[in-house]
Amino acid sequence: MTKWVYSFGGSHNEGRAEMRNLLGGKGANLAEMAAIGLPVPPGFTITTEVCSAFYDNDRNYPADLKAQVDEALARVEAAMGLKFGDPSAPLLVSVRSGARVSMPGMMDTVLNLGLNEKTVEGLVKSSGDERFAWDSYRRFIQMYASVVMDVAHHRFEDILEDAKRALGVFDDTEITADAWRGIVKSYLNVVQKETGRPFPHEPQDQLWGAIGAVFGSWMNPRANTYRKLHDIPASWGTAVNVQSMVFGNMGNDCATGVCFTRDPSTGENIFYGEYLVNAQGEDVVAGIRTPQPMSALKATPEQSPMETVLPEAYQELCRVRELLEKHYRDMQDIEFTVQSNRLYMLQTRSGKRTAAAALKIAIDMAAEGLITKEEAIQRVPPASLDQLLHPTLDPKAERRQIARGLPASPGAATGIIAFSAEDVEDLAAKGEDVILVRIETSPEDVHGMHAARGVLTTRGGMTSHAAVVARGMGRVCVAGAGSIHVDYKAQTLTAGRETLKAGDWVTLDGGTGAVYSGKVPTIPPTLSGDFSTLMGWADSVRRLKVRTNAETPEDAETARRFGAEGIGLCRTEHMFFGPDRIGHVRQMIMSTEQDERARAIDALLPFQRDDFTQLFRIMAGLPVTVRLLDPPLHEFLPHGEHELEEVAKAMGKNVETLRARRSALSEANPMLGHRGCRLGISYPEIYNMQARAIIEAAIAVSKETGNAIVPEIMIPLVGVKTELERTRAAAEATVQAVFKEKGVTLEYLIGTMIELPRAAITAGQIAEVADFFSFGTNDLTQTTLGLSRDDAGSFLPHYVDTGLLPKDPFVSIDKEGVGGLVRLGAEGGRKTKPGLKLGVCGEHGGDPDSISFFESVGLDYVSCSPFRVPVARLAAAQAVLKQRQKQPV
Structure with a gap:
């Protein structure tokens, strides 16, 4: 028989922290806290496997689930000395969600479950506080009706506000027991009116209604949005935690709060959080009342810190704080309740934190000996570093x-x-x-x-x-x-x-x-010493080099500040859109005669040489890969009559003649048209000019700075070996001509971008005439999947949302398809030429998940946008550590 329910707390504790995939984070940590002796109200967890079964079986539960829930509930009753539904001394429970990773506020919770018009009187007797009991009942009705029965929350808030106005009070704590009775009656009437059925009074009906609502909330719109944003699979499901209630709203010796073992904004090692006297948990986070600080050190004179108001409970909480940090070896987010001066722990989990805090906490904990440097590297999500760069x-x-x-x-x-x-x-x-x-x-x-x-x-x-x-x-x-x-x-x-x-x-x-x-x-941001420390640790671990995609001095300088180890992609077509250049480019494209084209190209040479000189100077001897012109022609053709007239005037041509030429050059699918090496083969003078500009700039900067500049010339969109043979031969002829003219030589590389499936499949042949490969995963994704990145936005999100694709393949690499071609190309290239340098320069070069894949393939470097360089450095280190963990000891 499958075990669907696990008890925690009391004398029967069945779970542990390592069972979070089955019990969810909340359930696993409740069991763990109980196991290490912390005061956890007893309860039980219905596993994530039930959630999966619930959705796989048309929202029906496993047949034996109810019997297991009844058995676990009986254990809670025994531990608490109370009975569920007993009019004289009722057990009340909370019903909460608990996915394996924290999803704060995304799913539903019900508190005070088990109350009805009979058990509320039992709560009056057991608590000795009539006002508290009826307030708890109205809270339960409001929460249950909103969560389970879809009654709009504001319907209850309107009744409450009307009642306070009638009583002339402003705070809920001023409402009398008799007034709460009237409000409860109004709440019940609203439920009947809104739903057409009475509020459920039988506690067992309430329990199963709440369990169903929590499982149902796993697929609510806000949970779906949160999972999508945080890359959480829907297949994981949520657990349901049923726990005996403890009350922070039974008087001034009671409280509830949320705290962090360190400051989640800065990472400072201080006890950080807020609490409210005489309140339930939702009061702290809802902002209905102003929370108070935990520590007297952080309090202003008009505030009431927990340290002075409830000193015994505060000292116990400080002990728990230290114990939990040492046990979990991470900053914890804690929820607690104090009932009659006694502390109860309701939750602990790894606390969410800013990137700056994540850095400081990781560095500090390594210094304190709680974690190793390798663990510190893994504690900081690479994508979060973006927060530091704003x-x-x-x-x-x-x-x-x-x-x-x-x-x-x-x-x-x-x-x-x-x-x-x-x-x-x-x-x-x-x-x-x-x-x-x-x-x-x-x-x-x-x-x-x-x-x-x-x-x-x-x-x-x-x-x-x-x-x-x-x-x-x-x-x-x-x-x-x-x-x-x-x-x-x-x-x-x-x-x-x-x-x-x-x-x-x-x-x-x-x-x-x-x-x-x-x-x-x-x-611009200034990066902290913690950032430099962590990046240094990451750099000592990672194997992949990290370059940048840049073609402007500003981008190159930014990337260098962030630790880029060269330029992996300089897109020369991006250099041609300036107002002082675009006219010459258009003349070059629109020319039908070689001498006209040559004049336009000669006009572009000094611009290109100056561009490359600046980049070589900034990179100071680090590798710079320059991709020769790869323009989808439609981006450069003159648009509209004004631009056409400008080009005609500059060329001394008739507008009608150029209009006909523009029409002839227009393509039905420019991305698969006359671009890349195809353009270089048709008009070799274009690539010859660029090769000359690259080598002349490299020679000049080498002489100026004394740095050995080794330019890497990349020929784009190669599909067959013969294309690279011809374009390489032409480039080398130009290079040798420059060497002869200048009387000097330098080392250089000529390679290609692997961005077509045929190139990946025949990489072994292409490698015979290539010094390096750079995988252009943007176009490789388009050509492999048959998707236009510019047009797929209308339907691709639906593919991801409905599970047809696990992720957007333009954001994170399609490992089986596009990734399979990258692996095939890498293996084929190195089989022919074992020392072949391999890199990737698509947008995937800055995606942590893709970087992990590139590490497994054995590429030499990734290249990404300047602001993604720190992300890539950290992700590359984490990829190495991930690979080590997979290796058998």
């Missing part, structure tokens, strides 16, 4: 502060205001920089937060939904800016006398919490 506010720029909130996620962002996630998405799709402004965010806003440059909320603390999700996404966030009033209906935010409307500019400083009116200039 600009900050220019300290010299003028600014006008209108408000200040909490610095919830660092960095700086400026953009136009939008008040809904949908508006943010629409504006961002049009290329706008947008700031999402909300009173408070909810999981439904996650898609808008992802599209935004930054997030501003007027409620919530450092552990609010907005703060946690924004930090994980690397978005700037200022939370809890309480002096700002947001009016959704009027589409305005008001701070003092300043009112801004949707579409106005606003600037956020996530490092200080400041909010500024208008657009404040930014400056």
Whole structure:
């Protein structure tokens, strides 16, 4: 019989931390905390395998699941000395989700389950607090009806607000027991009216309704969006955790809170978090009340830190903090409740953190001996380094502060205001920089937060939904800016006398919490010593070299600052779009006579030579791979009558003649047309000019700097060996001519870009006349899958969303198809020429998952955009460590 249910806490503990794939992160860690002696309220976990079975069998459970749940529930009753559904002393439970990786706020939770009009009286007797009992009952109805029965949350909030107005009170804690009774009655009436059926009163019905809702929430829109953003497979499923309730809202000796064992924004080794006296867990993250700090060191005079309000529970929590960090060897995100001065642990998990915090925590923990340097390298997600490379506010720029909130996620962002996630998405799709402004965010806003440059909320603390999700996404966030009033209906935010409307500019400083009116200039980031330390450790481990794709001095200099070890792709066609060049290029293309073409090409030579001189100078002897011209012709043809007239005037031609020439050159499919080496074969003078410019520049910089410049000339779009033979022979003839003219020689390489399936298949033949291969995985993906990257956006997301493809193949390499051709090409090339240099220069060169694949293939280097260089350096190191872990000991 398959075991579907695992107990934890009490005297019966069946799980451990290493079982997270089966029990989910929450369930595995609850069992682990219980196993090491921490105070965990007893409960049980329904495994992720049930979730898979639930969806595989038309939302039906395994036949023997109920019996196992009943048995586990009986153990909880025995441990607590209470009975589920007992009118005199009822056991109440929470029902929570728990995927194997943390998905904060994405799925559903129900608290206080087991209450009805009879058991609430039992809770009155056992707690001695009538107000608390009826408040718990109304919370349960509101949460259960919203989560399980799809009753809109605001229907209950409206009733509550009306009741407070009638009573003349402002805080929930001021509402009397009699008033709660009336509110409960109104809640039950709303459920009946909205759903056409009564609220379920039988605790077993409530339990299975909640279990079904949690499993159902695995496929809700916000969970699907979160999984897509964080590359979490839907097949993993979620577990369901049923746990006995402990109450943080039974009086002033009770509390609930969320804390981190280190600061998740900076990584500083301080106990960091927030708590509320006399509150349930959702009160802390919802921003309904202002949370208080944990430590007296971080408190202002008007605040009430837990250290002074509940000193015994605080000291116990400090002991737990130290124990958990040493046990898990990572910064932990903790949820706790204090009931009658006694601490209970409700959750621990590896805490989400900013990239800066991840760096500091990894470096510090290695220094403290908690982890090794190799583990520190693996602790920082490579893609998160992007967070460190974004600009900050220019300290010299003028600014006008209108408000200040909490610095919830660092960095700086400026953009136009939008008040809904949908508006943010629409504006961002049009290329706008947008700031999402909300009173408070909810999981439904996650898609808008992802599209935004930054997030501003007027409620919530450092552990609010907005703060946690924004930090994980690397978005700037200022939370809890309480002096700002947001009016959704009027589409305005008001701070003092300043009112801004949707579409106005606003600037956020996530490092200080400041909010500024208008657009404040930014400056490039400065990288910390922790960054240099980690990059140094990564560089000592990685085997793959990391180059950059660059053709401008600015990009080359940026890449060098980030540690690039050369240029792996200089796309010369990108150099020709300048206003001083494009005319000559068009004349070169539109010419029908060789002497006309030669004049245009001669005019381009000094531009090209100067381009390459600057790049060689910046790279200071590091390898530079220059791809000869590979223009889809439609990008360079004169567009419109004005451009046609300009070219005609420069060439002394009739406009009608050039119009006919443009028509003749137009192609039905330019990406598969007269481009790459095909153009060089048709018009060898073009490639001859570029080869001359490259070698003349290399000679000049070698003489100027004393660095040995070894240029790498790359011939694009080769499909057959004979194409490379002919273009190489022409290039070498030009190179030798330059050597003779200058009276000097230097080392150089001539290779090709493998970007066609035939080239990969016949790589062994092509390698006979190539000094290196560079895999152009952008075009190789297009030609292998038969997908146009420019056109596939209309349907490719659907392929990924529905599982037809695991990932977008233009973002992460298709390992079986395109990757199979890369492997085949690498093996074929090195079989012919064992020392053949192999690299990759498509966008995949900056994708961590693709880099891991390139490490397994044995390529020599990857090349990526300048801002992805640190990402690639770290990913290359992690790829080596991943390979080592796979090797048998």
